[in-house]
Amino acid sequence: MAKYDEQLDRYFTALGDPTRRAILSRLARGPASTSELAAPHDMALPSFLAHLRKLEAAGLVTSDKQGRVRSYSLTPDALRPAQDWLSEQRALWETRLDQFDDYVTNLTQERTDGPRSQD
Amino acid sequence: MAKYDEQLDRYFTALGDPTRRAILSRLARGPASTSELAAPHDMALPSFLAHLRKLEAAGLVTSDKQGRVRSYSLTPDALRPAQDWLSEQRALWETRLDQFDDYVTNLTQERTDGPRSQD
């Protein structure tokens, strides 16, 4: 499964930067224009715009330009995919940690010197 | 809050790569050695090792070397922080989307021409 999910790449990569997470937190308090968003960040505007573009490419925010002002807001269900992926993984491997626990117990008791390739 | 959470940076950045997510999925099926993990990836070993190191630096996996074999396994609660951050953000902004809805309604009714800088 998963034929190389580039969207998920952009997603997590976008979240892996403090400036971008700060933007998201700020937007959580309501929509804002480019310059409003940029103000607290000590960074030239073009550099800042690059972050906004990445967030938008990742589907985390959307923007709408009216006149000369571009307004950004959070994409409503944007974090769902990440949460889904994470909880899926977590479920998978918590199950597995249990099974592994079994396996080790088993091994200790039986002393079967086999490899663990159980793929 | 959040005085620049570098761990969260490493975390999300580590997840933002298909090879590394594949490693995690593989490990969800049980611990494995370096070469077992590397096998399905068409990549030179040193390049692959770099991914493993990033996952470990992010706290997503742990490793243990016995003899000449290093075995990797998932860090049990590793995905919690990411999940927590995500659901916190989501809660925040879903609340806010409601509040914003209120705000807009209010604005439409009262016609108060105030700025929205409420940070």
Added chain:
DNA sequence: ATGTTACCTAGCCATATGGCTAAGTATGAC
């Protein structure tokens, strides 16, 4: 002791990322 296996280190290279300045475009104000 010699060889093989399994991993590690060092160093190189190409591209991506994240920052900058300078200059351009388009809208709103006068």
Added chain:
DNA sequence: GTCATACTTAGCCATATGGCTAGGTAACAT
């Protein structure tokens, strides 16, 4: 029309990232 505002584009630069080969080092096998 002229000017200020609010982005946007273009192009430069330094560092980080992700890949490679070549050559270790340490453990197991013979």
